[in-house]
Amino acid sequence: EAGVAQSPRYKIIEKRQSVAFWCNPISGHATLYWYQQILGQGPKLLIQFQNNGVVDDSQLPKDRFSAERLKGVDSTLKIQPAKLEDSAVYLCASSLGRGRGIYTGELFFGEGSRLTVL
Amino acid sequence: SQQGEEDPQALSIQEGENATMNCSYKTSINNLQWYRQNSGRGLVHLILIRSNEREKHSGRLRVTLDTSKKSSSLLITASRAADTASYFCATDASNAGGTSYGKLTFGQGTILTVHP
Numbered sequence: 001e002a003g004v005a006q007s008p009r010y011k012i013i014e015k016r017q018s019v020a021f022w023c024n025p026i027s028g029h030a031t032l033y034w035y036q037q038i039l040g041q042g043p044k045l046l047i048q049f050q051n052n053g054v055v056d057d058s059q060l061p062k063d064r065f066s067a068e069r070l071k072g073v074d075s076t077l078k079i080q081p082a083k084l085e086d087s088a089v090y091l092c093a094s095s096l097g098r099g100r101g102i103y104t105g106e107l108f109f110g111e112g113s114r115l116t117v118l
Numbered sequence: 119s120q121q122g123e124e125d126p127q128a129l130s131i132q133e134g135e136n137a138t139m140n141c142s143y144k145t146s147i148n149n150l151q152w153y154r155q156n157s158g159r160g161l162v163h164l165i166l167i168r169s170n171e172r173e174k175h176s177g178r179l180r181v182t183l184d185t186s187k188k189s190s191s192l193l194i195t196a197s198r199a200a201d202t203a204s205y206f207c208a209t210d211a212s213n214a215g216g217t218s219y220g221k222l223t224f225g226q227g228t229i230l231t232v233h234p
Contacts, residue, residue, distance in 0.1 A: 042224035109160035
């Protein structure tokens with residue numbers, strides 16, 4: 001079974017530029033998450049989707065960050081304009097969720113996209 | 119905000135020794151999970167313990183949960199150099215006591231180094 005795919009793995013941009021990250025979850029996983037992990041810290045949830053609807057985006061800086069999950073499969077996370085403090089690893093994760101009436105609670109993570117803002 | 123707080127922040131041991139990491143949290147939970155992260159990689163799920171469970175085992179891993187103290191511990195027995203990684207606890211407090219919708223809040227992590 002293929003894991004969670006993310007791209008690009010690395011991105012370096014200047015502040016005020018824009019960047020987009022892509023995630024393809026494990027097939028059949030209804031729930032998709034974007035986490036931000038700053039160096040030396042634990043992951044912080046930015047947004048959670050259930051199918052193509054948003055479950056939680058309370059910690060997403062909506063003035064500069066946006067995310068979508070069209071058709072309830074893959075997802076993109078965009079930052080525009082980027083700030084220095086956005087330098088971090090952006091992790092995508094997926095889980096079965098309740099789409100099939102099963103909840104295991106386990107999240108499957110991708111390798112992450114490392115963003116450096118200069 | 120970070121729900122779980124791991125202790126210690128860093129742990130250095132010799133191969134074959136046991137490693138114990140602790141996690142404390144603040145609110146009622148549905149379940150608590152432990153994840154491992156190797157340097158530069160994504161997180162890997164290790165074990166999940168539900169709020170009505172007190173202890174769980176998986177291979178060389180043993181997890182305990184004390185909901186009265188709002189704390190959990192992860193024990194890795196007979197550690198190996200390959201266990202070197204960061205370990206995170208994550209709490210699922212979404213609709214605690216009811217139907218979880220799977221929102222996890224991670225702690226800061228414990229960096230474990232196992233010397234050969």
